[in-house]
Amino acid sequence: QVQLHESGGGLVQAGGSLRLSCAASGRTFNNYAMGWFRQTPGKEREFVAGISRYGGSTDYANSVLGRFTISRDNAKNTVYLQMNSLKAEDTAVYYCAANGMTITTRRQSYDYWGQGTQVTVSS
Numbered sequence: 096q097v098q099l100h101e102s103g104g105g106l107v108q109a110g111g112s113l114r115l116s117c118a119a120s121g122r123t124f125n126n127y128a129m130g131w132f133r134q135t136p137g138k139e140r141e142f143v144a145g146i147s148r149y150g151g152s153t154d155y156a157n158s159v160l161g162r163f164t165i166s167r168d169n170a171k172n173t174v175y176l177q178m179n180s181l182k183a184e185d186t187a188v189y190y191c192a193a194n195g196m197t198i199t200t201r202r203q204s205y206d207y208w209g210q211g212t213q214v215t216v217s218s
Contacts, residue, residue, distance in 0.1 A: 104212030
């Protein structure tokens with residue numbers, strides 16, 4: 096079992112930045128690839144970014160490529176999402192998730208989820 100807890104969400108103006116954190120506890124953190132997803136009301140949860148178990152590989156949704164950066168610190172059992180040049184359309188609840196296999200954009204492949212943190216970008 097892995098417990099995930101996101102933090103760092105909030106209200107920011109368009110063009111601003113936020114850094115989300117996701118702290119993990121339970122099983123060995125570096126056994127898991129990690130992902131960030133986001134969801135708005137009435138829409139499916141969508142992939143934002145993913146990182147491999149030791150951070151050597153990353154993947155991003157086209158909509159955030161060049162603006163968001165995912166990273167992890169296995170010594171701190173934490174994964175981060177640095178979000179720059181935020182847009183109103185980035186407004187969503189952001190979730191981190193753990194996947195015992197490899198980076199994937201498929202929501203169904205992730206075994207553990209956090210409770211989410213709200214990000215609101217005002218235009």
